[in-house]
Amino acid sequence: MYDRTIRRRRLTLAALLAFSLLLLTVYFGESNGGALHNVQRGVFSVFAPIQEGASTVLKPARDLFGWFGDTINAKGRLSELERSNQQLRARSIAASDALRINSQLQGLLNLDNAGGLAAAKPVTARVIGQSPTVWYSTVTINQGSDSGIRTGNPVINGDGLVGQVSTVTGNAAIVTLISDGELAVPARVSAGGAEGIAQTGAGGPNDLRLKFIARRFRLDPGASVVTAGTVSTTPGLESLYPPGIPIGAVTRVVDPGTDAQKVYLRSYADLQRLEIIQVLTASINGNRR
């Protein structure tokens, strides 16, 4: 009895497998118009409306599970996009940083070429520290005496005069900005040639003024002010600043045409956002014009 059961089971299994293989062979061997293909099309045509009905009926369930699937997929996609976004943001920041630095270096290069400052042995440095006070009167740079920088060297950026070196160590230096009241720069108005001293007034770092302008000079807002260079012919009285470095533009004039006229300037260099600067380490012809 047991053997018969086993035999029957094995026989049935073999028959099923053989029948499947036979169907497979026939199906594979016949053309599209063959009997098995026709039966398949017939079954399909019967089955298709059932599928369609079932599809309609099951749509809510499908949507529900689809929503779960979509949510899981969306979460995976979200984290993937967040990663991608972080990478792109980092690249974007690096690119804009490079653009900004490039623009500053380009400005410095232009100023060196136009002002003939290349001969003044400019040393390019990066600002690594800034005075924490609201006055922003000093910055620390990453080059020092090892690079040939000495106290009193003028400092410029791509926009114009920044200040002068006040303290030097081997690999760093402190630059006093022109917004510091202690600093006085011989200056000249480009149009007209009026000469005076550019110095920050009592009003603070934004109160840059052009002082000691003779009454005969009438200055208009917008006029450019540059460094005057050495004016005196007396040895030992050379200016620290080469001539022609842009300082700022006249913003307004109070009491014009009088001995007490006050000329206000706006610095070309943005002293609160200094990154790349140049220290002019050599004077050319005593900084004379």
Place this chain on the structure above:
Amino acid sequence: MNLNYRSLGWRLALICVVTIVFQVAAVSQVQILGVNADLVPLVAASVGLIVGSLPGAIFGFALGMLLDFALVETVGVASLILIAIGYGAGRLRELRDPQGAIVPLLVGATATAAAQLGFWLLTFLLGQTVPLGWALVWELLGTVALNAAIAIPVYLIVRRSLLAALPEDPRRRRRRAYTTGGLSPLSKS
């Protein structure tokens, strides 16, 4: 096991049709993590596990045939694979009669993996284009994991559907053997 063949046959036929319709009309259209569940090997394995190797093999054959006809696929491919799955699950029950709650999950996952690899192999042997590489591995593992997650509910639904056609539920029968049949076989000896 005294089976009510007529009732069982009708129930299996109904399960066969419902499985194919549900798979084609709903389950195949829901993707989770890029893969979708495959009820067909799960149901074939569940039937084999519940009713035994021979009915399991016949059910696998019918299920595969209907699947190939419904999807207009090469007739015989799914049948070959599902016969093996239904028969294998049935033999497991007949030889080992595993009772652990996790058995349907393990059998379902194994059946799914076997079905996936079997389809891939047969398609390859028939000279058709088959995918290769990590996409295939991901598809295989994803489907196995998804099917493992739903294997126990599918098994319970199939068992519930067939329960009335079976003489006794195996677990109930075993419990009754010790509680109502007097002494246990150990004390008899």
